[in-house]
Amino acid sequence: MTILGDLLSTIFERRYRTAAPDRRDNRPMEDLVSSLVGTAGDVTGLAAASTLLQRFQEMEDSDKLQFFRHLAHDMNIDPAGVRTALDAYEASPNRKTYTAFMAAVEPKRQELIRRLNQIPGATEQLVRMRADLLRLGGADPELQALDQDFRHLFISWFNRGFLVLRPISWESPAHILEKIIAYEAVHEITSWEDLRSRLAPGDRRCFAFFHPSMPDEPLIFVEVALTADIPGSIQDLLAGDREPITATTARTAVFYSISNCQEGLARISFGNSLIKQVAADLSAELPGLKTFVTLSPIPGLTKWLSAEGIAFQDADPKLLRTLAAYYLLSARRQDGQPVDPVARFHLGNGALVHAVHAEADTSAKGRAQSAGVMVNYLYDLGKVAQNHDRYAAAGEIAASSDIRSLDAAAKKLDLREAEAAQQA
Amino acid sequence: MTILGDLLSTIFERRYRTAAPDRRDNRPMEDLVSSLVGTAGDVTGLAAASTLLQRFQEMEDSDKLQFFRHLAHDMNIDPAGVRTALDAYEASPNRKTYTAFMAAVEPKRQELIRRLNQIPGATEQLVRMRADLLRLGGADPELQALDQDFRHLFISWFNRGFLVLRPISWESPAHILEKIIAYEAVHEITSWEDLRSRLAPGDRRCFAFFHPSMPDEPLIFVEVALTADIPGSIQDLLAGDREPITATTARTAVFYSISNCQEGLARISFGNSLIKQVAADLSAELPGLKTFVTLSPIPGLTKWLSAEGIAFQDADPKLLRTLAAYYLLSARRQDGQPVDPVARFHLGNGALVHAVHAEADTSAKGRAQSAGVMVNYLYDLGKVAQNHDRYAAAGEIAASSDIRSLDAAAKKLDLREAEAAQQA
Amino acid sequence: MTILGDLLSTIFERRYRTAAPDRRDNRPMEDLVSSLVGTAGDVTGLAAASTLLQRFQEMEDSDKLQFFRHLAHDMNIDPAGVRTALDAYEASPNRKTYTAFMAAVEPKRQELIRRLNQIPGATEQLVRMRADLLRLGGADPELQALDQDFRHLFISWFNRGFLVLRPISWESPAHILEKIIAYEAVHEITSWEDLRSRLAPGDRRCFAFFHPSMPDEPLIFVEVALTADIPGSIQDLLAGDREPITATTARTAVFYSISNCQEGLARISFGNSLIKQVAADLSAELPGLKTFVTLSPIPGLTKWLSAEGIAFQDADPKLLRTLAAYYLLSARRQDGQPVDPVARFHLGNGALVHAVHAEADTSAKGRAQSAGVMVNYLYDLGKVAQNHDRYAAAGEIAASSDIRSLDAAAKKLDLREAEAAQQA
C-alpha cells in the first residue's frame, strides 16, 4: 500500500465497488421504491437502489414518465399531515415536534432520491434522471413540483463549497477533453486540432468545475485567452496563425466562452462563482493581469431589432455599435431586466458593459444573431459587489461612459428611420 | 501544468484560495447573517461568510450561545406563512405554489448554513459549530430544533455516496495518524509505537471514511486484525510479541475497534456502511477470508448485573459467559431494544451474537465494565439483510445455538443466588 | 502542503526549476565544454550545461557535426595514458591504481554527457542529441565510436529497473496520446477517432515504457487486443463495427503492434521486457487469458521471394502460407539468423512461430511487403526461456507442427516453378 494507492482508494474507490444491480429482481419499480425507502440503507437497500437506477436507465420514455408520475403523485406530501404536525409544533415547539414537522413537509421522494444517491456513481445517474424529467415533464404541474425536489437536493449537493475547480489543458485526459468538445456551446470546437489550439498555447487557459462524485463530468467550463489588450474580434482572438504571447506579459484575461455541461443541473447556477474564482486564480498566478473581461455574443440583438422594426441590415459599424449599446442598456423585459440573456447573466454577476465591437463575429451564427456585433463585459473585482447590488436592487446597469454615450445617441435617433438616416 | 498539477488543483484547490475573513468588518453577527442570506452568493457574500465563521470560531461560549439563539428564534419558520403556502398549494398544486411551500417550511437558518458552506474549509467549521451547539444547547427546545436543521443538512451532505473509504496504514500522513491516535475510543493507542503495531504488520488493517471537503479529518474508522480463527482475547490479539501471519493465509477478519471521530456528526450514522464496505473490500482483496466478526466490549454488563442485583464478582468463567449471553439476548429496554449500546449497533446492522469469552479483556476498563467478558458479533454478509429485518420488525436477536443455550441456562438459574449456586 | 503537493514536488520538480540557459554567454562551445568538465557540478556548472544544451538545440547541422567531432576527437581516450595506468594497476592492483585505470579508459566525453545530464530535462535533450549524431554521423569511424559512448551510458540510464510501465488509455493525457498517434509505426493511426477505437473499448489495451526523467515521452509501446481466439486478419481485428467483448471473457491477448518511439535510443532494446511484462500484468489482471500471441507483419517476404526468383503474384492462399512458413523458418542470413527482422525480434525473445494467414493484411502496405500474409508468434511464458536458449545457442527456431509441415512441404516443391505447379 503506497501513498498513491491510498490516494487512489480515497478518491476513486467509488467506482470499483459498485453495489451491482440484480438483474433477476423482477419486482415492479413501485416495489423497489418501497423497499428502498423502507430499509435503513443496508445491503438490501443498496442492491435495490442499484437495481432501480439500472432499470430506469434502460426504460422507454413512457415508462420513465410513469415512474416520475409515481414519485410525483404517490410520494407527495400529505397536507393534512402537515397541518397536524404544524399544530403540534406550534403548541409545543421542541425537538420532537419540530422533527415531526420536518418529516411531514418533506415528500418521501426526497428521501428516495437521497437513498438512491448512496451507491457509487448514483449522483451522475440522478443528474441524468432530472434531465429526463425536464425533457419529458413539460408543463405538467405535478412533475414540475417533483422537479423542484430534485433541484432542492441538487442545490445542497452541488453547493459551491463542494465543487472543485480543475484546469483543463492539453495534458488533461482525452475522455474529459472529448466532453469539452461536445459541450462547447458558444464557439464550436470543430476538431481535436481546434481544441489543441485553445488549450496548448501558453496564452490560453480553460477551467471547469467538477463535483467529487462525478469526476469525469465537467459541470461548467470557461475558456480564457490571455492578451495584451481588450479584444474586439473573436476571429482574431482564435486565429490559427496568430503568434502566442508569453503568459507573464499578458495584461488582460478574456473569458470568451462559458458553457454549461449538464442539462440535469438546469437552474442551478455555477457561472458566477466560476468566473470569479478563475479571475482570482489567474490573478494570483499572473500578477501582470490587470483586466478581466469577456468577449461575449449578443444573442438577442437582431431578433429584437427586427421585432422593434428597427432596420439594421445596411447599418455601418458605428450605427451597429450604437444599436447594440442601446439594446444592451435600454431593451428591458416587463420585469425590468435586460432582454438579452447573456447580459442578464453578466450584469447579475456584477459585471459592467465595457465596449461593443462591430465586425467582431463574422461567422454565420454571429451575423445572424447580432449582425456581427459582440460586447465586452468587464469584471472589476473591486466593484462587482457594488454593481451587483445596484443591479439587483434597482435594475441599474453599470456601463462605461462610451457605452452610455452610444445609448444616449441612440435615443436621439429616430430609430425607425435609422436606415434612412444612415443613407443620408 | 502536469497531470498531477491538474489533479492537485482538482482535489485540494479548496485549501488555497480561501475567501479571507475581513477583520476590519465590525458589524454585529446579526448583520453579517442578514448580509449573507440576502446576497446571491457573490463576492460580498463569500467575504461575509468567511468573516462570520472566523468570528464564531473566536467567540466565547456565551456569545456562541447568543448566536445560536438568534438562529433558533429569529430565523425560524413562520407558522402562518406555512399555512398560507400550504393552502395555496392545495388549491392549485404547481411549481410556483410548491416552490413557495418549500420556501415557507424551511427556516431561513438552513439557507444560512448552506451559504456559509460556500467557502473553502467551511464544512469542517460547520461540523465544529454543531459540536458547540450540542455542547452548549442542553435541553433547550429551540436549540434542539436548530440542531435538527444542522442534522438535516448534514445527512444530505454526508450521504454515503459522497464519502470515500480510505485505507489508513503506516504509510499514511502523520497528521492523519495523530488523529487516529486521538480519536481511538475503544482500546486506547498509547504511543506511536503502539499505533505502528496496529498498522504496519501484514495482518493488520485500518479503514476510515472521509468527506472530500474535509480531507484531513476522518469521520469514523475501524481497526481490523486478520487471523486464523475467531479470537477470544483482546490482549492476545494485540500482543506486542505475537508473530504476524501472512494476510493471504488469514481466514478471519476481526473488527476489534470502531471509533466515531466527529462530535459534530452525532446521530449521523456511518458505522453500518463502514463495516459492510470494509468486509466487501477485504473479501475482494483476500479471497481466503471466510469469516467477518467483531471482538467487542460489553460496556453495560456489570452495571446492569449490579442494578439487577445479580452477583458476579466471584463468578467463574462459565457463569460469566452465561450471564453475558443472558444480558445480550434478554436484557431489554422498555422499547424492546437491548440494553447494551454496542449490541444495539451491531444487531441493528444485521449481525449475529456468535460467542462470548471470559477473561477476554483483562484491562482495568474491561474488568470494570464487563468483568473481562467480550463478545463476537458475526457479520454473515449473506444473512445480514434477513437478520436486520427480523430485528427491526420484531426485536428478534440472531444468535448462535451456543449463545442461545447459555441464555436458556441462565433463565433456569436463580440468578439472584447465582453466587451461592456457584459455590455449591 | 498536501500529500499531492508532496508527490508533485517529488516527481515533477524537475520541470520547474530548470537552471536557465544564459543567452549572454558567448563563449565557444569548446569553452563551455571545458568549463563544464572542469567544475564540480556546482551552480556555474549547471548554468554551463544549460547554456550548452540550449545552444546545441538551436544549431545548424554543420555546427552540430563540428561539436560532435570535437567530442569524438578532442575528448577521446589517450592510449599511452591507458597503457601507463594499466601497467601501474597490474604492478599493484589497489583502489588507487584501479581508479586511475578507470579514469584513463573512459574518454572525458562520457563525463561531459553525465554532467550535462545534471540539469532538469537534460535526459530528453541528450536522447535527441544522439538522434542527431546517428543522423549526421554516417559511417565516420570516430563518430561511431562517440555513439558507442552515448549508447554505453544510455544502457545504464535506461536499465529495465529504472523504467516504468504505464497503461495508455482513453483517459491518458492528450499530449501523450498525440505522441502515440505520431509514433505508431506498424498500423497507422489515422485520426483521434481511430485512436479512440484502439484504446477505449473494453477489449483493447495499450502499454508503454517511460523513464522517470522523461515523463512525457514514451520509449516504446505495444497495442493489445483481447479476443476469444487467435486472429488471422488485422482488418477484422481492428474493424470499426466489431462488437467489443467483455475483457473477463477473453482467452487470448494479441500484441498487434509494437513501436519504438525514440530514434536516439536505437540499439537499446526494450521490446523483449515490454512484451513479457505486459503478458505478466494482463495475466494477473485477467486470469481467463490463456494465450499470448502476436499478429505480426512479415516485412521481408515479397522482397525475399522476388530476390530468390520465386513467383508468388498469383499464388493461392495455401501456397502463400507455404511460402511464408518456408521464409520464416528457412530463409537465413549468412550469420544463420532469419532474414526477417520481425522474426529475429520475436524469436530472439523466445517466441514460437505459431501460424501464418493469407489475406490477413489487405492494406496496400500489407500486400506489398508480404502479399497480405501475416504471422502469429506465440509467447508461451513457460517455454520462452528454453526457446530463447535454443535459438541463441543453435539458431533453432521453435515452430508449431503446422508451420513445420508447411516448411517441409515448401522444400519439396520446385519453388522456382511454384507458379507453374499451382496452375497445373
Next chain:
Amino acid sequence: MTILGDLLSTIFERRYRTAAPDRRDNRPMEDLVSSLVGTAGDVTGLAAASTLLQRFQEMEDSDKLQFFRHLAHDMNIDPAGVRTALDAYEASPNRKTYTAFMAAVEPKRQELIRRLNQIPGATEQLVRMRADLLRLGGADPELQALDQDFRHLFISWFNRGFLVLRPISWESPAHILEKIIAYEAVHEITSWEDLRSRLAPGDRRCFAFFHPSMPDEPLIFVEVALTADIPGSIQDLLAGDREPITATTARTAVFYSISNCQEGLARISFGNSLIKQVAADLSAELPGLKTFVTLSPIPGLTKWLSAEGIAFQDADPKLLRTLAAYYLLSARRQDGQPVDPVARFHLGNGALVHAVHAEADTSAKGRAQSAGVMVNYLYDLGKVAQNHDRYAAAGEIAASSDIRSLDAAAKKLDLREAEAAQQA
C-alpha cells in the same frame, strides 16, 4: 482505469510485479552469476537476479565476503585482453574496435551489477550490498577496486538529473518520517513530538532527495528554520516554547542539520546540490528570504585545540570565538584543506564563514566537540561560484571581516598561554 490508476502504475508498478526469487534454486552463487551474465535479460535472467539478491540478503557475513571475492577476483579485467583491444583500436579506430576496447576495460562484474538492477527493488538492495562491501572489505585492495565499480555505476545511476527533491512535512507518510528520525545525524530527534516540532510549525521546512527507484528511502535531507535574523544558538532555534513566525515574514533560512542516509552511497555527494536546490526553491516560494545560512557544528574544534596544546577549558566566550575562527581559517591539513570536515563540505560548496557563536550548543555533545561554539556558513547564491573557484584553486577561504579579524587576533595571541592571558 483512472488518472490516478494510470499514475499509480507509472510510478510504483515496480513494487508489485517483482520477479519472485526461486527458493528451490540450489545452484551455487557462482553459477547464478554466470547464468545472469550469460543471458540476455529475459525471464530466466530476471529469476536468477531475484534469487541471487534474495540469497545474498540472507547470507552470513563470511559468505557475503566470499561472494565479493568472487566478483573482485574472477570477474576482473584481463590486462592482456585490454592490451590487445587497445592495440587493435589504435591501429584502426572504429566502432567495432572501440566497442571491443570498451568491453575489455570494463570488468564483467559491472555488467552483473547492471543486470541485477533489472528487477524491481534491486537498486535499494544493491545500495545495501555496497554498504556490506564497505563494512566487510576493509583495506583489501581487490575489494576496494570492486567498490570502485559500484561507485562508478552509482554515480551514473544517482546522477543529479535523476534525483527528485521532495518536501518532508508533518503530512508525509509515517514510514518515511520514521526514517528521518533514524537517519538524523546532527541534532538527534528524540521522539515523534520532537519530530513534529521540526516539521509542523509554519516556520520549519525539511527537504530530501529521493531516487525514483527507491521511493521509500531518503538519500539525504536537510532541516531548515525560517527566522528573522541569523541565529546564534541551536537550543534557542529549536526551543519547544518559541513562538513560530509567519513564513512570509522570514528574512533568513537556516540550514541547521544535514544528514546522509545511505551508507551504501558513501563518497557520492548530494549535499552541495541539495542546499542550492533548496535555497533556490525557498527563494521562489518566499521572496522575503534574503539570507541563506547554516548553523553548523564545529566537530573537530576541541580535539584540535587539545592536540595543539591550546588551553580552552576556562576560556570566556570572546576567546572561544577567537579560537574557533582561527581553527576554521588557519587549521589546515597537509593537503592545505581545512582540518574541520564540516568546514571542508561547506567551503567546497562555495559558502563563506560568516560568524561564530559561543554558548551556541549547550548539549553535552556540543560542549564536548566544540566547547559549545557553532558557526554560520553563508550561502550567497551570487558568490558561491566565485568562492568555490578560489577555494578549489588556491585553498582560499571566504570569510566575513569579523571572522578575519578574530583569526588575525588569534595569531597575535600566544595561544599556548591563552588561558594565562585570559586570566590576566
